[in-house]
Amino acid sequence: DTLVNQIAAGEVVERPASVVKELVENALDAGATRVDIDLEEGGARLIRIRDDGGGIPRDQLPLAVARHATSKITSLEDLEEVGTLGFRGEALPSIASVSRFALTSRPDGAEHAHRLEVDGGRAGELSPHPHPPGTTVEVRDLFYNVPARRRFLRAERTELGHIEEWLRSLALARPRVELRISHNGRQSRHYRPVGGDGEHLARVAEALGPDFTSQCLAIDHSGAGLRLHGWVGLPTAARSSANQQYFYVNGRAVRDRIVAHAVRQAYADVLFHGRHPAFVLFLEIDPRRVDVNVHPAKHEVRFRDGRLVHDFLYRTLHEALADTRA
Numbered sequence: 080d081t082l083v084n085q086i087a088a089g090e091v092v093e094r095p096a097s098v099v100k101e102l103v104e105n106a107l108d109a110g111a112t113r114v115d116i117d118l119e120e121g122g123a124r125l126i127r128i129r130d131d132g133g134g135i136p137r138d139q140l141p142l143a144v145a146r147h148a149t150s151k152i153t154s155l156e157d158l159e160e161v162g163t164l165g166f167r168g169e170a171l172p173s174i175a176s177v178s179r180f181a182l183t184s185r186p187d188g189a190e191h192a193h194r195l196e197v198d199g200g201r202a203g204e205l206s207p208h209p210h211p212p213g214t215t216v217e218v219r220d221l222f223y224n225v226p227a228r229r230r231f232l233r234a235e236r237t238e239l240g241h242i243e244e245w246l247r248s249l250a251l252a253r254p255r256v257e258l259r260i261s262h263n264g265r266q267s268r269h270y271r272p273v274g275g276d277g278e279h280l281a282r283v284a285e286a287l288g289p290d291f292t293s294q295c296l297a298i299d300h301s302g303a304g305l306r307l308h309g310w311v312g313l314p315t316a317a318r319s320s321a322n323q324q325y326f327y328v329n330g331r332a333v334r335d336r337i338v339a340h341a342v343r344q345a346y347a348d349v350l351f352h353g354r355h356p357a358f359v360l361f362l363e364i365d366p367r368r369v370d371v372n373v374h375p376a377k378h379e380v381r382f383r384d385g386r387l388v389h390d391f392l393y394r395t396l397h398e399a400l401a402d403t404r405a
């Protein structure tokens with residue numbers, strides 16, 4: 080089974096940032112309000128994610144690292160409307176097969192925590208362990224037993240950059256969750272939790288800087304059973320980066336050609352030539368009208384009615400941008 084997991088890891092675990100993504104998503108699925116991310120050497124040496132979420136009961140710990148053992152969906156119908164970020168039950172066994180891995184958890188109401196170590200896919204015994212309510216996952220020496228993959232890891236700075244970029248995208252979507260990131264023992268980012276909806280913009284400022292928030296336009300429009308809300312950067316702002324493009328479908332960060340096209344077209348048609356659109360936009364859609372089960376890395380989605388989504392995005396943005404020129 081270790082081999083099967085290592086092969087699956089090829090799909091799920093590309094680099095330290097993919098590990099961080101899977102583990103932090105698990106923390107959020109468990110209802111965490113605070114997640115601590117400790118890294119060493121760009122994550123290659125250590126990734127430790129601690130959360131204050133619901134935890135895992137002792138007898139479920141071995142299951143959590145077993146293949147296709149997800150606690151999140153139980154039927155095919157559930158797959159039609161997945162409400163959690165994870166649902167495949169692949170991440171933990173995959174990661175544990177290519178690292179020195181430890182899962183420590185104390186579920187709600189339990190007096191003690193337990194720890195399960197897995198070394199390169201071989202699980203050890205459960206042992207009691209001191210830990211506050213919640214879960215800690217430690218991933219040491221990623222790819223230590225897959226030298227060909229280990230060699231593909233880039234410089235510490237590069238790997239850290241990927242991790243921080245992914246966490247930025249997450250921070251934008253989850254303003255209420257506190258995120259602390261440390262690298263080689265020093266705090267590198269701290270996203271403080273913000274309260275009400277009105278404060279979401281404070282998180283955006285924290286994540287993207289004042290360049291974006293000082294020159295942006297709030298969007299909130301509903302129609303055809305869809306809702307688009309968030310902010311678009313106004314082209315008058317001097318953009319330091321072409322990459323401030325964040326789009327979420329039901330809270331999940333997504334890269335999608337239909338979306339990209341609609342946004343680009345709306346900008347182009349209001350004649351903001353030569354500018355990179357900058358945006359943080361959230362599309363809310365009935366989960367049955369979108370398929371998130373496309374790829375394990377899950378950046379892709381498939382809309383049941385792509386045309387309708389495209390036109391809704393285009394019209395909403397076109398109208399909002401055109402208003403600013405009137």
Ligand code: ADP
Nearest residue numbers: 105109143149150165166167168169170171214
């Ligand atoms: P998936 O997220 O697709 O269900 P994973 O392999 O990522 O699969 O996780 C396996 C299972 O382990 C999850 O379904 C969940 O029950 C449990 N789990 C993993 N991480 C956590 C966590 N931080 N807190 C609580 N439960 C967790």
Ligand code: MG
Nearest residue numbers: 101105165170
């Ligand atoms: Mg998961």
